[in-house]
Amino acid sequence: MSLGIVLLSATLNLNSHLPPLQPWQGESLSLLQKDGLLTTDFELSAGEESPNYEQTNAFIKRLVAANPTQFQSIKIGESDQGRDINMLLAVEDSQFSAAMMKNNNKPTVLIQAGIHSGEIDGKDAMFMLLRDIATGKRRDILSKVNILFIPILNVDGHERRSEFNRINQRGPLKMGFRTNAKNLNLNRDYTKLDTPGVRAVLQVIKDFDPSLYVDVHVTDGADYQYDITYGFNPSFASDAPAIAKVLEEQFSPIINDKLTKQGHIPGPLVFVMNKRNLKQGLAGWVASPRFSNGWGDIKGLPTILVENHSLKPYKQRVLGTYVFIDGVIEALSQQHKALHKAIETERHFYPSELVLERSYSKKPDLISFKGIKYKQFDSALSGHQEVKYLGEPVEYDKLPVFWQKEIKTKVQVPQAFYIPPQYGSIVEKLSLHGIEVTKLSEPLELKALTQLKVTNYEFAKKPFEGRFRVNAEFEEQKLKESPVAEGWYEVSTQQPYSELATHLLHPLAPDSFFAWGDFLSIFQRTEYVENYALEPYARKMLKESPKLALAFDKRISEDSAFAKSDEQRLEWLYEKTPYYDQAYLKYPILMSYQSN
Secondary structure, three states: OOHHHHHHHHHHHHOOOOOOOOOOOOHHHHHOOOOOOOOOHHHHOOOOOOOOHHHHHHHHHHHHHHOOOOEEEEEEEEOOOOOEEEEEEEOHHHOOOHHHHHOOOOOEEEEEOOOOOOOOHHHHHHHHHHHHHHOOOOOOHHHHOEEEEEOOOOHHHHOOOEOOOOOOOOOOOOEOOOOOOOOOOHHHOOOOOOOHHHHHHHHHHHHHOOOEEEEEEEOOOOOEOOOEEEEOOOHHHOOOOHHHHHHHHHHHHHHHHHHHHOOOOEEEOOEEOOOOOHHHOEEEOOOOOOOHHHHHHHHOOOEEEEEEOOOOOHHHHHHHHHHHHHHHHHHHHHHHHHHHHHHHHHHOOOOOEEEEEEEOOOOOEEEEEEEEEEEEEEOOOOOOEEEEEEEEEEEEEEEEEEEOOEEEEEEEOOOEEEEOHHHHHHHHHHHHOOOOOEEOOOOOOOOOEEEEEEEEEEEOOOOEOOEOOEEEEEEEEEOOOOOOOOOOEEEEOOOOOHHHHHHHHOOOOOOOOOOOOOOHHHHOOOOOOOHHHHHHHHHHHHHHOHHHHHHHHHHHHHOHHHHHOHHHHHHHHHHOOOOOOOOOOEOOOEEEOOOO
16 A cells, blocks of 8 residues: 555544535646655655654755755744754845845745644745745746745744644644644734744844745634635725735735636635624634734734635645745735835834724625535534534625724824833843834933823733733823933834834733733832821821812712721822832833924
């Protein structure tokens, strides 16, 4: 029995619980190489397997050895378990430095695979494409673009390989795990920067300044006909939509045409509102900056998120990814001037107001959608109505899609943020994000300086991504004197990454450093009061301030809970003394709302 038959039999047994497949024979099957120079491990397994970390690095070395003037491999980081995170550079004439790439009159595309290492399609697709470059079959590609390729971003998760990591995905036969060795999801880390993988990516972006960023994933969710779905934050969701419009109007038609001609069905990046009933509509997601595509959108870096359909066979998904990336390169080579113009437009956009958070619209748009027929049944196991997909195509002419169009949180953007010197770790993160930070060499006399004080807050009931997130309400306090002294840091919002700076530093932003718990120490008090000292001091204080005494009496008469609580009454009085901790519940990053 041949290896291919054994693998196919094993795959069929593993996937027997999944919905039936539609037959597929796309033109992209001709891209496969059965034998010859640089045949990939994926191809040698008849499209069923993906190489492990060691085999992956061995293939990278073979590519570099085959053509050292076009390929170079560099280490961009190291995982928590000590594995190298490698990146392959593909460029003409040994122009491997960032400076050379920036000056060779070609756009640079950064392609990333394996951020969720069970979703590894991009690695094997790119190895085929790079092989075709190395062997001369696709000489045209490097005449158009420079390529930065990260084969495996989550290298530790990649080696937690198993046949049983993803119950709803067809292949590869063994796949990696979603999170890293610390159980952190790298694609929730683009603002807080807890993982070495995402820190490495941001350093690459800072150094090489790519024109386009492509992040390759595989979906969860419903069954449908599309095998390659992709998208980016839509233009309606951006305060500066120039990049989104170029991607929508000038990139997507080229990509879709190439995929369709090769036998693939490109689809929109949407999710299902109710996984038990697709007819209730789709969720039109707008990514926040914790995600790669949300971060790229807010930074002004054109970013495409690819979500291959998990229920399609691994071979079909990998070939579709090859064609997709080929289409991206073609679009970038044709439209890079329009894209660069849009990038420059957004880099010089300094908003006075900024939407930080959106919610789903109550009124849907209607779209046509290529679905798969399903039936609903009462499950004795769940005690609920469940869905069974039947493997037959069905066309929805007017399927509702609910986009996140409603504005939930909007703020006025300050002229600048001011960070006290004890928060140098925040400054380091801002620098990695590419945001310019100035260390002050002398005190600043600032007018209209504002500090936010927490008035109400709630911590998450359980940790998320290794953090206890916090949600808070604030009141503004105008400072009478400026504490901004030598050693403080200034972050102006009149700079290329103004939107990103505000999303990171404004505590109302859902993916700010504050929301992720970088300032939890402001919620604790470390100096306390004894009642035997407070009671006589407060009596004297009320006697000397009739206004304060009136406010105390009014609070007692209007708030029965306050009146009955000795703790609340004494706490209220303690707050009015000069002994009270003046930093308690105060967000330490200050804001200036006018030029000084």
